[in-house]
Amino acid sequence: MTARRVVHEPSKLVMETRVSPVAIQRSIWDGRIPLEIVLAPSESRTYDKTDPYLISFPRISYLPALLPKLRAFFSTSLIEPDSKYHEGWFAFEGVPLKWHYPIGLLFDLYAGVDPATRSSTPNPDPQEDESPLPWRLTVHFKDWPVEELVRLDANGMVMNDAFINSVKEADFLRNGTAKGIMSLSKEDSSGLWKAVEDVDLPAFQRISSILLPAPSQPFRNVPIRVFLPLPPDGDSPSLKVVQSPFPPSISTPSVQASQSISPRSSPSVQPQTVGGVLHTLLPNLFPSRRTPVLAKPVLHGAVLPMSAPIEEVIRTSAYGDGWAYVVVRMMG
Amino acid sequence: MAQSTLSTFPFLAPAEFKSACQDLADRCTSAQSTGGWSIRPVTQTCPSLRITQYIDVHTDLIQDPDRHEAYMAQMVEDEDPETLVRTNLKPKLQVDYDIVLSPSYQVPVLYFALRWLHQNGPVGLDAVYQYVVPEQYQTQMKTVGVMGGISMGYHPVSGTPAFFVHPCNTADAMTQVADAQSTTPGMYLLIWLGLVGHCVNLHIPRELFASDGARPSCSESQ
Numbered sequence A: 001m002t003a004r005r006v007v008h009e010p011s012k013l014v015m016e017t018r019v020s021p022v023a024i025q026r027s028i029w030d031g032r033i034p035l036e037i038v039l040a041p042s043e044s045r046t047y048d049k050t051d052p053y054l055i056s057f058p059r060i061s062y063l064p065a066l067l068p069k070l071r072a073f074f075s076t077s078l079i080e081p082d083s084k085y086h087e088g089w090f091a092f093e094g095v096p097l098k099w100h101y102p103i104g105l106l107f108d109l110y111a112g113v114d115p116a117t118r119s120s121t122p123n124p125d126p127q128e129d130e131s132p133l134p135w136r137l138t139v140h141f142k143d144w145p146v147e148e149l150v151r152l153d154a155n156g157m158v159m160n161d162a163f164i165n166s167v168k169e170a171d172f173l174r175n176g177t178a179k180g181i182m183s184l185s186k187e188d189s190s191g192l193w194k195a196v197e198d199v200d201l202p203a204f205q206r207i208s209s210i211l212l213p214a215p216s217q218p219f220r221n222v223p224i225r226v227f228l229p230l231p232p233d234g235d236s237p238s239l240k241v242v243q244s245p246f247p248p249s250i251s252t253p254s255v256q257a258s259q260s261i262s263p264r265s266s267p268s269v270q271p272q273t274v275g276g277v278l279h280t281l282l283p284n285l286f287p288s289r290r291t292p293v294l295a296k297p298v299l300h301g302a303v304l305p306m307s308a309p310i311e312e313v314i315r316t317s318a319y320g321d322g323w324a325y326v327v328v329r330m331m332g
Numbered sequence B: 001m002a003q004s005t006l007s008t009f010p011f012l013a014p015a016e017f018k019s020a021c022q023d024l025a026d027r028c029t030s031a032q033s034t035g036g037w038s039i040r041p042v043t044q045t046c047p048s049l050r051i052t053q054y055i056d057v058h059t060d061l062i063q064d065p066d067r068h069e070a071y072m073a074q075m076v077e078d079e080d081p082e083t084l085v086r087t088n089l090k091p092k093l094q095v096d097y098d099i100v101l102s103p104s105y106q107v108p109v110l111y112f113a114l115r116w117l118h119q120n121g122p123v124g125l126d127a128v129y130q131y132v133v134p135e136q137y138q139t140q141m142k143t144v145g146v147m148g149g150i151s152m153g154y155h156p157v158s159g160t161p162a163f164f165v166h167p168c169n170t171a172d173a174m175t176q177v178a179d180a181q182s183t184t185p186g187m188y189l190l191i192w193l194g195l196v197g198h199c200v201n202l203h204i205p206r207e208l209f210a211s212d213g214a215r216p217s218c219s220e221s222q
Helices: A003-007 A012-017 A021-030 A063-073 A103-110 A157-175 A179-183 A186-197 A201-211 A255-259 A274-281 A310-317 B014-030 B059-063 B065-077 B081-086 B125-132 B135-142 B170-177 B185-200
Strands: A032-039 A053-058 A089-092 A135-140 A224-227 A249-252 A268-271 A295-299 A324-330 B038-042 B048-056 B092-101 B108-117 B150-154 B161-165
Touching: A021 A201, A021 A310, A032 A103, A053 A063, A063 A135, A103 A324, A157 A179, A157 A186, A157 A201, A157 B150, A179 A201, A186 A201, A224 A274, A268 A310, A274 A310, A274 A324, A310 A324, B014 B038, B014 B048, B014 B092, B014 B185, B092 B125, B092 B185, B108 B125, B108 B185, B125 B135, B125 B150, B135 B185, B161 B185, B170 B185
Parallel strands: A032 A135, A224 A324
Antiparallel strands: A032 A053, A089 A135, A249 A268, A295 A324, B038 B048, B048 B092, B092 B108, B108 B161, B150 B161
16 A cells, blocks of 8 residues: 555544445435424515414525425415415525525525534524524415516426426536436436425435446546525625536646555545535635635535545435535534 | 648537637627627537527507507607607617527527517517517427427526527538538538528528638528
C-alpha cells in the first residue's frame, strides 16, 4: 500500500458508522415532517379560529398530494365553498411554496431548523415558543399567485408531467442520453410516479433499477442541484440554484504520485466528493474541499459529509426524481 | 472573424452558447429589417436571448366562448363596431421567447411566456395550442410525453412560470442535421431555432440570412 492511499483513506469515523446503501435509502423514505396546516384566515368563515390540520408527511412527497384531504377538512370553513382542491396552494410565512419540489427540500430551504450531524441528538427542548416543529404552513384555495406558481389541474397531469420531466433530466445527466426514460414502458413510467406518490419503496426500487446504470457502471454526470441560502429578509422568493454537469470521478495527477517511483501511482482516478463539487461550484462559500468553513451542505435534514463520494450520495439519497437537492446553510 | 467549431457537439458549451447569442443579436442589429423580431441578449446572470413577438387574435375569438362574449360586450358598447375593429383595442398576445442553455441537457432550451394585451385573463396550455402552435404541429406536439411536447415549468432566470419545449431529443436531432466540423456556434443556434422554433410559431426572418447567404435548410418552410 502506497503512502498516497493512506492519505486518501476515509476517516475512521466513516468506517465505523458505515451503513448499507439500502438502509440509508430506507431511512430517507421513512423520513417524515410534522406539518400544521392552517386555512388562510382571509378565506375562512372563522378567520384565524379554524382548527389546523395536522399530519406527519413523508419528506419525499409533494404538497399537492395533501390538497384533496385539506379541501375536505376545511370545506365547512371556506367562505367560497365552490373552490376546487386543485386551486389550492401553500405558503410559508407568506412565501408561496413551489409544489414541484419535494417537501423535504422545501423544509430544508425555509424552515430554519438546524440540520442533524453525526454527533447531534435531536434537541429535546428548543426554545418552547420558537420550536420550528411542527412546520406551520398556510393553505389557500383562491388568489393563485400566477407570477410565482404554475397552476395545477384537476386530474394531476401537471404534477405528473413536472415529476417525469425532472426524472428525464436526471436520467439524461446519468447516461448522456434520454433513451433510458424514453424506453421505459408506459406502465413503469406511470408506476414510478405512483411509487413516489404512495411512498412505496419496493415498487420504486424495481423501476429505478431499470433506469439507474448498474453499480459497476459509473454515471456520466451526477444529477445534483445546489440551493443557495435565502437572503435573511429577502422580498424576492426566487430561489438561487446552481447546477453544472459533474462526472462522478476526477483524474488527479497528485503531487505524491509524481514524486513516487511506483508504477501504480500514475495519475489516478478518484471519486468526486460532495466537497469537491461545492468547492468547484461555489469557491467563495466552500474555500476548502474537505472542511466546511463558512457554510455546510444539507440533504434530507442532515449535514452531508464533505468527503462523501458524490455518486454514492446520489445512488442512496436522491429524491424520487433522481436528484440530490442540496441546501447550503451558512454557519455560525 | 475567427469561427470556432464546436467542442462538445451535438452539445453546446456555455462559452459557445454565449457567443452564439451574441452572433444572433448582431445579425439582427445589422439586418435591414428583422421581420418583426425584437431580439436582445440578456446577460446579467447567465447568457440568454429574448425574442418578442405579437400574435393578433381575431377570428379565433369565436372558438372561445368566454372571450367571444367579452369581445361582443365591448362591441355592443361601442356605437360603431367597424371603428373598434380598426383600433388597437383588438386583443393581442405578447409572446416572450427566451433561449437559455440547459445545464442538464447542455443544449439550448426555448422558454416562452404569454401575456394578453387589451384583455385580462390567464394564459394556459390550451391557449398555447389554440394561438401559438401552428395547425400542422398540433398532433405531433400533443402526442408525446405526459402532457405533450410543451410543458409548464419555471423560467431558469426569473423563476416565474413559463412554458418550454422539451429539450430531451434536441442533441439527437442536431446530429441529424448538422456536423461538428462545419458548424459554428452561431450556425448551431440558427439551425436549432429552425428545428424547435416552428412548432411554437417562431420563424427565423429571412432577412437575418441576407448578409452571408447561409440558410439552414430546415428553416425553409416559411
